[in-house]
């Protein structure tokens with residue numbers, strides 16, 4: 001595929017793209033030379049929805065004009081602010097509204113849910129994760145083990161890709177779960193692996209964990225807004241995620257959590273409690289004893305961080321109007337186009353780490369420069385200087401994630417052309 005035929009194909013794909021107009025509902029950053037950047041970093045920090053500024057300003061205005069009365073003044077009382085997110089978030093992760101809550105940040109939610117769901121006994125105390133898990137997840141798991149007087153040596157099981165391979169195999173994860181079944185308390189896995197972009201089989205792995213008598217927990221940081229997930233039907237016990245990546249709700253946006261409805265009324269689950277998790281009907285009676293709300297809201301700690309949630313109103317409206325099935329279809333087409341071009345134009349120079357099959361990948365393509373990590377760093381710096389914004393993950397991966405809400409096929413073509421140029425000797 002030459003550059004000009006690729007560009008012509010991109011133009012015709014963009015013309016046929018029924019989601020093309022959503023790009024205008026974002027503010028996209030500029031390249032160092034002042035031209036629009038090719039922003040392929042929505043897997044790290046989604047760009048700003050154009051409407052987000054107005055939503056934040058609206059809340060600042062409420063604060064300025066109403067002050068404390070903003071908690072109760074309708075429409076839009078802060079008292080209920082978090083409630084509007086449960087239904088649209090539920091649609092993104094395959095959950096009923098009562099199973100989902102927007103609160104805190106990802107790692108805080110992970111620790112809170114591990115407090116409830118990791119309940120080791122003398123015989124059942126192991127936690128299974130992937131080797132190479134996102135560091136924050138591993139730190140949280142290690143700290144929970146320590147909290148219960150346990151150590152990684154005795155209680156942490158890490159499953160790695162096979163030697164010489166980058167990707168996890170479902171059969172290896174299932175085999176490890178079955179091997180550990182007598183001692184396994186909890187399995188914590190990512191819906192999409194952050195370094196490789198590999199999609200894990202939430203349904204199969206949840207089934208295996210639960211069949212082994214373990215709790216199934218998921219980190220959906222790279223899944224939500226990227227690939228369809230069916231947490232409820234899969235029977236997952238809990239899940240956590242952030243909203244600043246594909247969901248485009250801004251840096252440090254308040255995060256999300258899922259607790260399966262079979263736990264909704266289980267008051268025997270220990271938890272770290274706060275007043276916003278207390279039954280809303282009697283929260284302001286200011287009683288001394290904690291009575292949890294049924295469902296995921298029962299894990300809330302504090303009153304909703306309105307300014308950290310306001311952009312989520314804008315971004316979820318975009319997801320609601322585009323619809324996840326259409327976004328997924330465009331995402332698969334964008335990534336397939338990228339793969340075709342990479343294979344045609346950069347074969348032998350760039351390795352695509354991300355799986356090829358549709359079921360096993362989302363928006364992200366993880367690339368490795370064949371001449372090594374040092375060369376990879378140089379290529380990545382050149383890409384950024386050329387206005388193609390992706391990110392670098394140690395030890396040797398360039399991540400590029402065309403996102404269907406705001407990226408064009410033409411940008412994928414530009415990124416591949418820029419990569420081609422960046423690979424040229426100086």
Ligand SMILES: Cc1ncc(COP(=O)(O)O)c(C=O)c1O
Pocket residue numbers: 105106107108134136137190194219221222242
């Ligand atoms: C897979 C994964 N888990 C956890 C985190 C940590 O998120 P936070 O800093 O919002 O707690 C991230 C952040 O990028 C992530 O990618």
